[in-house]
Amino acid sequence: MPRRKSTSPESVPDSPTATPSLLQIEGVDEATWMDVIQKMDEVYSQLVNDEIVLEEKNEQLESSQQFIFSVLSAMSDVLVACNLVGDIEETNTALRELTDLDENALRGMSIYKLLADSASIDRIRRVIEQTAPQGASEVIELNLIDPAHGDVPVDVKCTQRLDGTGKHAGYVFVGRPMGELKRTQQQLLHSEKMASLGRLVAGVAHELNNPISFVLGNVHALKRYSERLALYVEALHESASKEAPVALREKLRIDHILHDLPSLIDGTLEGAQRTTDIVNGLKRFSAVDREERIKVDLNGVIERAIHWVSKGAAPTFTVHWTPGGALNVMGNAGKLLQVLMNLIENAYDAATAVSLATPQLWIAAQTDGHVVSLFLHDNGTGISPYHLSRIFDPFFTTKPVGKGTGLGLSISYSIIEQHSGKLYARNHADGGAEFVIELPLVTPP
Numbered sequence: 001m002p003r004r005k006s007t008s009p010e011s012v013p014d015s016p017t018a019t020p021s022l023l024q025i026e027g028v029d030e031a032t033w034m035d036v037i038q039k040m041d042e043v044y045s046q047l048v049n050d051e052i053v054l055e056e057k058n059e060q061l062e063s064s065q066q067f068i069f070s071v072l073s074a075m076s077d078v079l080v081a082c083n084l085v086g087d088i089e090e091t092n093t094a095l096r097e098l099t100d101l102d103e104n105a106l107r108g109m110s111i112y113k114l115l116a117d118s119a120s121i122d123r124i125r126r127v128i129e130q131t132a133p134q135g136a137s138e139v140i141e142l143n144l145i146d147p148a149h150g151d152v153p154v155d156v157k158c159t160q161r162l163d164g165t166g167k168h169a170g171y172v173f174v175g176r177p178m179g180e181l182k183r184t185q186q187q188l189l190h191s192e193k194m195a196s197l198g199r200l201v202a203g204v205a206h207e208l209n210n211p212i213s214f215v216l217g218n219v220h221a222l223k224r225y226s227e228r229l230a231l232y233v234e235a236l237h238e239s240a241s242k243e244a245p246v247a248l249r250e251k252l253r254i255d256h257i258l259h260d261l262p263s264l265i266d267g268t269l270e271g272a273q274r275t276t277d278i279v280n281g282l283k284r285f286s287a288v289d290r291e292e293r294i295k296v297d298l299n300g301v302i303e304r305a306i307h308w309v310s311k312g313a314a315p316t317f318t319v320h321w322t323p324g325g326a327l328n329v330m331g332n333a334g335k336l337l338q339v340l341m342n343l344i345e346n347a348y349d350a351a352t353a354v355s356l357a358t359p360q361l362w363i364a365a366q367t368d369g370h371v372v373s374l375f376l377h378d379n380g381t382g383i384s385p386y387h388l389s390r391i392f393d394p395f396f397t398t399k400p401v402g403k404g405t406g407l408g409l410s411i412s413y414s415i416i417e418q419h420s421g422k423l424y425a426r427n428h429a430d431g432g433a434e435f436v437i438e439l440p441l442v443t444p445p
Contacts, residue, residue, distance in 0.1 A: 078144070078154065078177075081161060083170040086111045086128050098177070100147045111173070116143040116151040127158045128171060142175065153178040211271035218268040225261065228252040295442055296336060298327035298372065302363060305340035309348065317348045321363040327372050328442040331419045339412040339423075343376050343435050346408065350380030350433060367441065374437040382427040391425055 073093045081090040091106045099106070099114060111128075115121050120142040127138060138158045143151040156175035163169040235248050249255070306319045329336075344361060351359030364375045383391060394410040416423040421439040428434040 078175050080173045082111050116145045211275045215271035218264045225257045293330045295328050296333045299323040301336050309344045318360045329439045335415045342408040342412050347378035351378050370441050377428045377434040378432045380432050383433045
């Protein structure tokens with residue numbers, strides 16, 4: 001805006017004849033008019049300054065808007081801001097790409113039209129129609145409509161939105177599609193299982209060596225026996241007298257062979273079956289888990305976990321465990337085995353960290369109504385209060401670098417949660433750490 005030329009006192013003529021209109025007003029002298037003109041000049045200067053400040057504020061506001069727009073565009077999470085009744089007021093690029101709708105189509109649309117099923121609609125409705133909006137954020141799971149790929153599960157964080165006066169003005173929903181997250185979790189779970197499997201290689205080699213050794217020994221014995229039997233049968237066909245075959249039968253110990261053959265064959269079959277069971281167990285443990293649930297007896301899972309850990313990573317570990325009655329739960333045997341192996345290995349690491357002569361672990365089971373509780377108590381130094389609150393956090397570990405991934409307990413916690421159970425840690429009254437697993441028992445028919 002152009003600045004008007006200010007009027008100075010020198011520009012006002014002092015001759016009454018030059019300004020007859022000023023002097024004609026009775027009671028208003030020249031000094032008064034000079035003050036009026038000066039005040040007008042000051043007001044005009046202030047208006048110019050205010051305009052400059054306003055332009056600077058507009059530039060700052062535009063810069064802030066550009067910053068917010070760039071942040072919203074860069075977000076990989078979907079964002080929806082709506083009013084009190086659920087009409088959409090603002091979205092971001094991620095949501096527009098997911099729904100294949102532009103900004104104009106989304107603005108003013110009801111948020112309910114983005115949802116793929118009635119369950120998702122009910123969850124959003126409970127948030128929007130609550131009589132007393134919560135100040136804290138609430139997390140719900142929704143299914144959004146994706147025209148290209150079908151329904152998309154999204155983990156949504158719901159937060160109430162306030163206006164400039166602090167009044168409730170609507171809601172902000174920020175969500176992350178769960179497909180990629182679930183794939184990442186599956187990969188982490190499988191990686192941890194492979195790490196556990198690697199620690200068992202020595203024990204598995206020992207386990208396989210025993211049955212394979214006596215299978216090989218039995219096969220060599222059967223080969224010798226078959227040679228003797230062939231000689232004896234050939235002599236029977238060629239001999240014309242009865243005395244020669246009888247002497248040869250005694251010399252070749254044919255009666256001993258016939259008595260020994262059934263046990264050799266049974267032992268060979270047993271060794272082959274044990275080898276098959278070990279290999280199948282490894283395949284079940286290392287395979288990517290399916291979600292099928294069957295009835296599992298925890299006694300067998302605990303014994304297998306103790307056996308594998310003791311033969312592999314912890315050959316000097318003393319585990320006190322006496323199986324009792326059936327402890328049947330509905331679950332995935334491979335996943336439950338992974339949890340117990342992880343807890344047993346951690347107990348061994350904790351007990352050996354204090355240079356004990358005999359690292360030990362006590363495992364006990366207790367049933368209470370429809371719940372079975374497993375208690376695993378080691379003779380280590382226990383868990384510090386600072387670590388106790390973080391022990392199930394992902395990637396948290398107290399082991400030296402290279403000794404642990406920090407995922408074992410976190411994944412174990414998730415597995416037990418998937419089985420509708422609980423996993424928690426505490427320090428035992430007699431010293432050492434104690435981990436407790438609680439799982440629902442199979443309800444008898």
